[in-house]
Amino acid sequence: MKTLLFDYEMKIVFDAPVSDHRFTVRCIPLDSERQKIQKLSYSIYPDSSLETGFSQGTDSFGNFCVYGECARPHEHFSIQVKGEAVSGLSDHESAEALHMLGRFRYPSHYTRPGENLLAYHRKFAFPASDTAMEKSIVMMRRLYRDFLYVPGATNVSTTAEEAMTLGRGVCQDYSHILIALCHMERIPARYVVGMLEGEGASHAWVEIYDRGSWYALDPTNNLIVSDSHIKISHGRDYKDCLINQGVFTGQAGQRQEIYVSVKEEEKEEWRK
Numbered sequence: 001m002k003t004l005l006f007d008y009e010m011k012i013v014f015d016a017p018v019s020d021h022r023f024t025v026r027c028i029p030l031d032s033e034r035q036k037i038q039k040l041s042y043s044i045y046p047d048s049s050l051e052t053g054f055s056q057g058t059d060s061f062g063n064f065c066v067y068g069e070c071a072r073p074h075e076h077f078s079i080q081v082k083g084e085a086v087s088g089l090s091d092h093e094s095a096e097a098l099h100m101l102g103r104f105r106y107p108s109h110y111t112r113p114g115e116n117l118l119a120y121h122r123k124f125a126f127p128a129s130d131t132a133m134e135k136s137i138v139m140m141r142r143l144y145r146d147f148l149y150v151p152g153a154t155n156v157s158t159t160a161e162e163a164m165t166l167g168r169g170v171c172q173d174y175s176h177i178l179i180a181l182c183h184m185e186r187i188p189a190r191y192v193v194g195m196l197e198g199e200g201a202s203h204a205w206v207e208i209y210d211r212g213s214w215y216a217l218d219p220t221n222n223l224i225v226s227d228s229h230i231k232i233s234h235g236r237d238y239k240d241c242l243i244n245q246g247v248f249t250g251q252a253g254q255r256q257e258i259y260v261s262v263k264e265e266e267k268e269e270w271r272k
Helices: 115-121 132-146 160-166 171-184
Strands: 002-025 035-045 054-058 064-070 074-087 189-196 203-210 213-218 229-235 244-249 254-264
Touching (some): 035 064, 115 160, 115 171, 160 171, 171 189, 189 213, 189 254, 213 229
Antiparallel strands (some): 002 074, 002 244, 002 254, 035 074, 189 203, 189 229
């Protein structure tokens, strides 16, 4: 168990002024059996987005969202989230009712297998006695061995099949591929976005369903998630966990920047 101090900032820079900007932001962590969020605060720029009204709520997956509008012209938009997370409180999250698991059993646009993923899956042969967790760990370890972490090799539109064909990618790709493999083993699996101690950007990993609970695996780092991760959101794939969605008036290109700081709280040492 750790107490992690986190500072998360998402900024969108427009190359021309925009107005009537309606947004949905999904980058605020919630309490769960695995983590407790303390001293949470967040701020949005431009401040006028608060004057025209904003609201808080959850999406269909239970992720915390902030909705709002900025009417006046602006050239950048940002949200900063700060707080503490007591992490590693449990090794699982209790699952929802069985009839709610269907959306995590079947392929989505990002996780639909093609010839290369189907061929890769055929390399695995599991004893009938293996649990979903045991199968998932074996697949994660094989993927970690066979797939290369190469920033810039893929982009946010790359599917699991495309990444597997390339043989390289980033955390989004590792997670989509592992989810696809789990689905082929009839294991419900979902995509997770969050923060990782020591990293300067957001991170993605996977939760798999086994005997009534969700267990978290980080295929990019080949480990079972413990107390160095802070979960923000989950869904079927990357698209369900978009940090920011919105529409605005104006013709402008945009660039998204994300800054993340996660570090363990320093403990005072008493000396005689």
